[in-house]
Amino acid sequence: MFRESLDRFSGMLFVYDHEQEVNFWMRNTIIPLDLLFFDSKGVLKNAHRNAIPFDLTNIYGGNSIQYVLEINAGMLDKLGIKPNSEMRYPLIDQELAIWKC
Numbered sequence: 001m002f003r004e005s006l007d008r009f010s011g012m013l014f015v016y017d018h019e020q021e022v023n024f025w026m027r028n029t030i031i032p033l034d035l036l037f038f039d040s041k042g043v044l045k046n047a048h049r050n051a052i053p054f055d056l057t058n059i060y061g062g063n064s065i066q067y068v069l070e071i072n073a074g075m076l077d078k079l080g081i082k083p084n085s086e087m088r089y090p091l092i093d094q095e096l097a098i099w100k101c
Contacts, residue, residue: 043086044082
C-alpha cells in the first residue's frame, strides 16, 4: 500500500498459516498489480491481471490459498506464468512442495 513504484522483478508475498479463502482489494494501492494465488504446495490456482489502483472491488483468489504474490501489472503475461505454474520458496513446507528448495 502507498508504494509509488515496484522494481521490475520484485513483488510482495503474503503468507498465511494455512490454506483458506482469500479476497483482496486495491484500497490505498497506487500502482496496478497482477495478483497470483497459490495453494500450500506452491501451485498457482488463480490469477488476477491488472488490478486497478484504489479499486474497492473484491478480488476473489480462491478457497484453498496459502500464498499470494503481487507483482507489477503485465508481468504475469511477460513472464509466461500460466495456471498450475509452480512457485519455489523456502517457507513452503518442503514435504508438500511441488518444486522443492
